[in-house]
Amino acid sequence: MRNRILITRKILHRTLSGIFAGLLLCGLAAAEEYDPNRDDRLLSCDNIYNRGNIQGAIDCYTPLTSDQSLHVSAEASWALGKTRDANELFRRAVAEQPGNPHIRARWGRLFLSTHQPSEAVPLFEEAMQLDPDYLHAQTGLVAALLTQSGSEARQLLMELSAQHPDDIELLLLQSRLLLESRNVDAADALLDRALASAEENNVTPLDIYALKVSADLLRDNDDSEWVQKALDYSPAYGDIYFIPVHYHLINYRYVESVDLLRKAVEVQPTHWSAHSQLGVNLLRLNDIEGAKKHLEIAYTGDPYDTATVNTLRLLDTLDDFKDIETEIEYSHNGAGTAPLVMRLHKDEAKYITPYVEDLTRRAVQTFTSRYNFELEEPLIVELFPNHDDFAVRTVSTPGVGLLGVTFGYLLAMDSPSARPPGDFHWGSTLWHELAHVFTIKKSSHRMPRWFTEGVSVYEEWSTGPLRGRHLPVNVLEAIKENKLLPVADLDSGFVRPTYPNQVTVSYMQAGLICQMISRRWGHDKLPQMLVEFNNRKNTSEAVEAVLGISAQQLDRELQKYINEEFGQVISQFDEWVEIVNSVNRASQSSQWATVVALASQANEIYPEFVGTGSTWVALHDAYVALGQHDDAVVALKTWYEHGGYRPDLLHQLAHRLRDDGQTTLATEVLESINWVYPANIDLHERLGQDYFATGEYNKALREFKSLLGLNPHDKSVVYLDIARTYQQLGDTRLAKRNVLQALEQAPFFREAQDLLLELTGDSS
Amino acid sequence: MRFQLITLHLMIFLKALPVYIARLLACMIVCSATAYASTVTVVISGLGGNAEYDEQFDQHATTIAEEARRVADSQQDVILVRGDAAKKNVILSLLKNLPVSNAPEVFVLYLIGHGSIDNQQFKFNVPGPDITGQELADALNTLNAARQLVVVSSSSSGALLETLAAPNRVVITATKNAKERNAVRFTEYMVNALTDTAADLNKNESISAQELFSYAQSATENYYTREKLLAPEHARIEGELADQIEVARYGVLLEKKDDISPALLARRQALSSEIDSLKARKDDVDEDTYFDTLQELMIELADIQRSIDAGG
Structure with a gap:
């Protein structure tokens, strides 16, 4: 009382x-x-x-x-x-x-x-x-x-x-x-x-x-x-x-x-x-x-207030960043351009700028066309080499597990050096975030969370810089255990998860829904749904209006789609997990014949497994140990084709492909490393030379410039490569400027002297 | 072969060291090169403590001496002291008896081995009593060479940076201080720098002390990064003259050195100085003007280089 x-x-x-x-x-x-x-x-x-x-x-x-x-x-x-x-x-x-x-x-x-x-x-x-x-x-x-x-x-x-x-x-x-x-x-x-x-x-x-x-x-x-x-x-x-x-x-x-x-x-x-x-x-x-x-x-x-203190500290660190401004050209309903500001740490800007610009350009061109939406404001892309700075930028507190976040026209993410080499595919993350810009802005921020995440995941899989569809094992397990949410309630899986990994499961479910919509009803239905969301329709209404079915029917369609796509691994999930574990045990004890047998069996059940513990990698290692090098290359190549991206393995694969005379594919594999770990001098040197040799001078230029940004021991050689590339591109002024920069570093550099005399007409 | 004889000579006739040095000096005066700085190089291989290090130090010291000899006006300008010969009294006597008058323009000393700290004093480990940093400094201070380079590629060598500092001296150490006590990898990369043209950043076919250091330092860092190891050594360089001390030479300047016109070499050197001067003013000059001027100088330098290549 x-x-x-x-x-x-x-x-x-x-x-x-x-x-x-x-x-x-x-x-x-x-x-x-x-x-x-x-x-x-x-x-x-x-x-x-x-x-x-x-x-x-x-x-x-x-x-x-x-x-x-x-x-x-x-x-x-x-x-x-x-x-x-x-x-x-x-x-x-x-x-x-x-x-x-x-x-x-x-x-x-x-x-x-x-x-x-x-x-x-x-x-x-x-x-x-x-x-x-x-x-x-x-x-x-x-x-x-x-x-x-x-x-x-x-x-x-x-x-x-x-x-x-x-x-x-x-x-x-x-x-x-x-x-x-x-x-x-x-x-x-x-x-x-x-x-x-x-x-x-x-x-x-x-x-x-x-x-x-x-x-x-x-x-x-x-x-x-x-x-x-x-x-x-x-x-x-x-x-x-x-x-x-x-x-x-x-x-x-x-x-x-x-x-x-x-x-x-x-x-x-x-x-x-x-x-x-x-x-x-x-x-x-x-x-x-x-x-x-x-x-x-x-x-x-x-x-x-930790948000205040952390963000003020973050603002102090922004002094170490530089803004690089450029324009992105796209063609959609006539030619257009979109201003782009890349806010990058000074230490990274010199070597990473070409890739950020290149991928952003491709993404804007792709998404402008695919989502029938033109950017209306400058796009700002921020990359943080310190993960905690990014986390503070995102949620005002360090220690979160996110990789990227989009605030409309501004997106922020971890830079490749924020995590150990190969820890994440930064190209996919950037692609994912750039897709958000289009879904968020086209719907005037009115789309549900599941839809914008779903489109971004789907675009990662279908148009992004990384091959394959990457469903973590715990997502397969959640599917097996019927833990997926109805699409009308899928947002709650992001906002208020009720079990560990539910956010990841929700990302993947949303991606699969968008992929299914695109495949079953056509890609155009996705931008049409954005229009409906912009018209203040909720998920059920938008699904009904665009697809002509109820949200519950869409849930049933998803179940069918998942059965078609993952039926084998889901129905044999426990068996598959046991085989994968056995492969790892056999690998550790060097039982290579067993590894070959079991890994082949696992790959048959679920060939898309390319993450940590991938049975393709185990199969490759076993073949190497058994001296079956051709089979080893095939295993690694299949792993790569399904989206494997460990930099050391990609280097190995490129090396083997080059030895086998598959230089085009070797170059493609090397190129893919840039989207994982671009801070590698040898990588850019090799790629630059490859592209130069095949006459892909713009790509060669990108590689040589990144190489220069990594501060190699001998810059004169790189400047000379850049000069030669500009020469091939017909830009004599920049060719001359770069050969002089080569000579500025190394006044007695004979090849550079020869090129200078050639460019100035003094060669005799 | 002659080089090895000299080494052997040192090992056998230690007691006759002053006589030998007198002969050596006489030869140096006569043999002094016309267009290049006269240089005396002393390479000392210290005590390894076990067979593996003994062999490694000996190999490195021998390679360094061989490279120095390729550049030297006379083979006797290069002295290798190793094995049991590398005793404290021998080394100090050698240093103290180098010429005071008619001294070489450049004196280079390499100490390859282990260093240690005893009672806060650096000691370079040799058979018998070790050489202290101060003893080394005292001996070097008696030398009259216009430029000196002292490379101490050993553990704890950073402790010598202050002890050996002098206005005309460049000091390179494999570690940044006395606390870096592990055997160093720096020597291996320093040897590579002397034998690999990649160290020649300005491509003038001559490796300077600065280029030697830059290459070896960078390669050492890369080694530890590549192997994902915490680097236990951080090389240091002190002194203003590192660009003006040559430690190796290759190419035309080495192969045709007797055929090259002194006038061409002089003009080459003058142009090089003009380029350096222009580069120093870069921030004060309009960018286009800078590159236009640089272009003129570079074209002339290229022409001279071609003449030199064609046989002077």
Whole structure:
């Protein structure tokens, strides 16, 4: 009963921002967060704050910071934004009252609000050990766990909601999840229940208003009535703009996010998280100076926000990058050009620029035609040699496993040197991200996540620089275990995965759907679906409109398609895995005849397996050990044709092909290494010479220039090669300039002297 | 064969060392080349500690001496000290008895072997008492050559960079400091630099001390990168004259050196200096003007080169 009475006195404010998107420590920070045992004096101050009287609230909270009660003092300090003081006071309060679950739960909430959910979790758990039914701790735990992937938080939320169906905080958490999966009507129904409960219990409804605005945004209603209601209630309530930003961001709508964030900081200039997010998102729109300004404001108010700190550090590192600007020509409905800015680290730019430019050019030309869409703004391609810098660029925190991300016209990714040689195929990643630009922009950011990822994966497989279709083994396993989601719900596999690797499984499923659509109905259906998404159709509606079938029928078609494509390996999956394991064991013990027999059997079942542990590679190694070199080359060649890309093996293959006189294929294999690990002097030297010999002078030029960028020991030879190539291309001026650069390095270089005399007509 | 005799001579007649050196000096004065800097090269192979290193050091030192001899005006301008002969008193006497008056323009010393640190003092390991860095410096300071090159290709050799520093001296060490104590690979690549034209970056058919260092350093780095090993050695070079000390020569300049017109060589050298001067001003000159001027100089240099190639 006591708990129930206190709930009616709670003031709702700003919780969701703290729970989901980082609390807004607003100089003055509302810290009550559904506190069921809140001190009356704090509640009075909360009321003043929630009505927008900031100075009044400061005057109210300040004397409480020296209150005799340590936890009241901690709460007042927290409310005033003095989180370090609050932390220390909570520490002392817990030491003073170790059996009090409320203080531990509140301390956990402080950590949650300062972007440290991993610190919050144990405090909530400790509180729950003291009182297993303590709802404030239970809800805090759910909120903390929801910041991580996995299904545990959802399960807990469902259980708690069943026990406490009218708890406003739980209703809001559920609404939030429903909105993330675009289940807007269901979310709205819960929000209506929350509103009724808030009214009945005289609870501040601001958070509910903010989610109402979010629901309206997801319905493409940019003029929600709930905005004004919130501002009438509390004129400085920046969250009314800030909280809905989350739903724009998960749908790639960065321009719209920036608009909302500008409004948030306008009504609430001390909304540090809004400043921080504004900075992060301006950076995504390539407004570096604007980003810096707002991040610095955010830092002055909340120096503990890791997103702010990490992004400011990232901005410092951008001094080591250079922008290389060029134009991409394409022909589509007449000739056109698209400006391209390559933002590359200075150490890498000299050798990687030609490849970034070359692949981007090919991709823009390909996708412009395939998706009937012309780029309308400059394309910005950023490559980060430090993975953590890329991760901060992407999600403002290091340590994520992504390879690339696209923010509309700006894409960022790991550069080849961000990972060990051969660890990832950077050409495919760039191709994948460039496909996103077209799907995102053609649909005005309205396509569902599964579709844009699906198209990108499908384009990797069908038009990208890497052969083959690369389904990881755990995806095959998921297919076997019927873990694929219905297409109408496939986005949830990306946004809220419920089992490990579900994101990867969802990528592959989406890719297979797009591949199937293209093969069964024709590629044109994919751009047509983008048009439907742009017309605000959801997945089911777009499928119906373009393919003439229901989403459920599409799911059934996918099942048939998968059976056709992977039926053999899926039906024999366990057997195949056992054979692959046996091959590896036999390889380790040098039982080469066994390896040949088993690897051949495995390759028969699933020839597309070219990743780590590939049985094609094992077969190759066995043939080499047995002295059957021709068979070894065939095995390696098949591995390559299915998309194998380990640089050392590709070098071996190219070498063997050259020995066998297959020079064209050898060159093709060598060329493919560029998309995996281009920082190899020998590779560019060999390729340059090959292309020169076959008269492919532009490619030769690209190779020689990259070679120069890798700072070879003797640059004069490379300059001479470049000069000779320009000579063949008929560009005497550049030929002369480069031969002089060769001689600048090596004044007595006879071949260069001869070419100079030839070019200047002084040869005798 | 003659070279080997000289080596043997050193090994057998150690006690007659001052006499030998006097003869050597007399020869050097007479045999001094006309268009090239007179150079005396001393190569010392230190104590290996086991048969493998003994053989390796000996092979490297011998190859270095052979290459030096190909360039030398006289075979006696190159002295190889190895095996039991490479004792401290022999080496120091040799260095201290090199000429003071009528000194060679260039003096080159290679120390190939193991180095160690004892009481914070570098020691080059030889049979019997080791040579300290300071003893080496004292001996070298008595020499009157206009330019000196001292290459210490040994473990811990970086410790000598300060000890041996002098205005007219270039010092190359295989390691950056005393703490890099492993046997070094630098020597192997230094030998390659002397025997492979790839080290000749400016393609003038002459390997300078700077080119020797650049090649060997780069090749050593590449070795450790290729083998995915943490590099335990980082070579260093100190001194301003590294471009002006020749350590090897090949091609026309070597094969036809007696036939080349001194005037052509002088003009070749003058043009080379003009080119260097132009390159130094590159940032201050308009790009087109720079390359136009460079082109004129390069065309003349090419013409001269052709004349030299045609037999001077």
